[in-house]
Amino acid sequence: TYVIAEPCVDVLDKACIEECPVDCIYEGDRMLYIHPDECVDCGACEPVCPVEAIYYEDDVPDQWKDYTKANADFFDELGSPGGAAKVGKVANDPQFVKALPQQAA
Numbered sequence: 001t002y003v004i005a006e007p008c009v010d011v012l013d014k015a016c017i018e019e020c021p022v023d024c025i026y027e028g029d030r031m032l033y034i035h036p037d038e039c040v041d042c043g044a045c046e047p048v049c050p051v052e053a054i055y056y057e058d059d060v061p062d063q064w065k066d067y068t069k070a071n072a073d074f075f076d077e078l079g080s081p082g083g084a085a086k087v088g089k090v091a092n093d094p095q096f097v098k099a100l101p102q103q104a105a
Ligand code: F3S
Pocket: 004, 007, 008, 011, 012, 013, 014, 015, 016, 017, 032, 048, 049, 050, 051, 052, 053, 054
């Protein structure tokens, strides 16, 4: 799977959503999250993010390793909806993401 990391926080550019062929990028309050089971590793989202927030799971920089789990934990209650468009925004960010200071615009 691919993982969205800290640079997305409070940016939420959403260019990635347009590229995903399986609509597996879901919106939280502070950032977006890739569903680890629904992502088909097409990689189309990665180059379009203007802040380079998206990484293949093996390439997530060390300082953002927690985001691999965050992208999975976001779906603890949601399960596998099979498409983000119908789900919309969910205020389901993991606790450490919620607790991050406001990121500079
Ligand atoms: Fe976030 Fe980049 Fe997508 S800022 S919403 S991961 S395009």
